[in-house]
Each structure stands twice: as structure tokens, then as C-alpha cells.
Amino acid sequence: MFTQLVRRCSQATPALCEVCHAWPAGPVCGTCIAGFGAPRHRCLRCAIGLPEGVPVCGTCLRSPPPLDACHAAVSYGYPWAGLIGRYKFSGEAGWAETFAALAARAPAVASLCAAAHRVVPMPLSRERLAQRGFNQAHELARRLAPAKADPHLAVRLRDTPPQSALDLAARRANVRNAFALEPARAADVRGRAVLLVDDVMTTGASLFALAGVFRAAGASAVAAVVLARTEEP
Numbered sequence: 001m002f003t004q005l006v007r008r009c010s011q012a013t014p015a016l017c018e019v020c021h022a023w024p025a026g027p028v029c030g031t032c033i034a035g036f037g038a039p040r041h042r043c044l045r046c047a048i049g050l051p052e053g054v055p056v057c058g059t060c061l062r063s064p065p066p067l068d069a070c071h072a073a074v075s076y077g078y079p080w081a082g083l084i085g086r087y088k089f090s091g092e093a094g095w096a097e098t099f100a101a102l103a104a105r106a107p108a109v110a111s112l113c114a115a116a117h118r119v120v121p122m123p124l125s126r127e128r129l130a131q132r133g134f135n136q137a138h139e140l141a142r143r144l145a146p147a148k149a150d151p152h153l154a155v156r157l158r159d160t161p162p163q164s165a166l167d168l169a170a171r172r173a174n175v176r177n178a179f180a181l182e183p184a185r186a187a188d189v190r191g192r193a194v195l196l197v198d199d200v201m202t203t204g205a206s207l208f209a210l211a212g213v214f215r216a217a218g219a220s221a222v223a224a225v226v227l228a229r230t231e232e233p
Contacts, residue, residue, distance in 0.1 A: 072229035
């Protein structure tokens with residue numbers, strides 16, 4: 001899967017690396033991916049960066065999240081923050097190919113995709129979808145697992161304010177009861193493994209709220225793949 005994604009990315013424009021401007025290159029050259037996207041050890045449950053040998057962070061030990069596993073491709077910082085901003089807010093949907101290839105590098109992602117019955121992108125509200133023109137999480141999900149990506153299984157019930165300006169408590173309150181299953185499709189979840197996909201994970205409030213909906217519906221396992229994870233200061 002990763003090889004196929006990389007091959008498609010190498011054929012895409014622009015021909016200059018958008019980070020170092022090397023020529024010829026795909027949207028992000030191999031040198032920049034190696035330098036800025038080197039895999040790092042992360043918490044198994046929330047994907048926060050951890051020292052080698054520590055499997056789960058203290059926060060997840062004290063209060064386990066509703067995710068069995070969580071994988072992040074890169075840390076949210078230079079150059080990924082700017083590129084993801086272009087992807088989400090400037091209509092540059094073509095970045096989905098590069099970002100999906102970045103996420104697919106890890107063997108854990110292939111395993112999670114293979115184990116999942118449904119791969120569910122973080123849903124957008126109708127207002128946000130109309131504004132953006134596409135759901136950035138769905139574009140990633142359908143490239144990671146074309147036969148399993150299901151953008152209609154989960155719905156966002158209301159248009160919530162952006163999470164970026166809120167603290168942890170406000171983020172949790174903001175997304176409380178914001179998600180639901182498509183009412184007629186509960187049978188598609190019960191006893192099934194679900195993989196959630198999103199672009200950026202900060203505190204995990206949105207992913208945890210969505211995961212809780214699938215837990216309550218009887219999913220046998222709920223995991224997540226995100227493109228970028230913010231790190232603790």
C-alpha cells in the first residue's frame with residue numbers, strides 16, 4: 001500500500017519540494033520526509049511522543065481513553081503545520097495523496113486498516129463541509145483503505161466552534177454529544193472493529209468523543225490513525 005501511494009505521489013505536481021525546493025521531487029522530497037517526519041516512539045493509546053521503552057503515557061494510565069490504539073505519522077510542527085493548513089483551508093485537496101503516503105509508512109497503520117471492518121473519517125458539519133468543499137479526513141481515509149472507508153457511518157450533529165482556541169475542559173465540553181451514528185446503521189457497528197481517521201490530534205477531545213459513540217454502539221474495537229499529533233511543551 002505504501003509503495004503504491006508513494007508512486008502516485010511521485011507522479012503528482014508540484015515538481016519542486018514544497019519544503020526545501022529540491023528539483024526534481026514530489027510535493028515533499030524524501031530528504032525532507034526523513035528529516036522532518038522521522039518516526040518516533042509514541043503512547044499506544046493517544047500517540048503522544050514518549051521516551052523509548054515507555055508504552056503508555058501517564059495520562060492514559062490514569063484515565064484510559066476509549067481508543068484501543070492510536071497512531072500518528074508526524075508531530076504537528078514545521079513543515080507539516082503549514083502544509084496541513086494549506087490542505088484544509090486553501091482548497092489544496094491534492095495534498096491528501098502525500099499525507100496518506102506519510103501515514104501509510106508505518107506497519108502499524110497497515111495492520112489497523114487490515115483489522116478494521118469500517119474506516120471512519122472524522123465527520124464535518126454541513127456548514128464546514130460546504131465552506132471547505134471536501135472533508136480532509138475522508139480524503140485520507142479513502143486512500144488508506146479504499147474498500148473500507150465509510151464517510152456516512154458517523155455524523156456530526158452540530159457545527160461546533162473551532163477547537164484551536166479552547167483549553168482542554170472547553171474542548172471536551174465543545175464536542176460533548178456532537179457526534180452520533182447514522183440511525184439506520186447501528187448493525188454495521190455492533191461487534192465490529194472500527195478505525196477512525198483524522199488529520200490533526202491535539203488533546204484528543206474530538207477523537208475520544210467520536211470513539212465513545214462507537215463504544216456505546218457495541219464496537220468490538222476502536223482505534224485511530226492521525227496524520228499529525230501535537231506534542232507537550
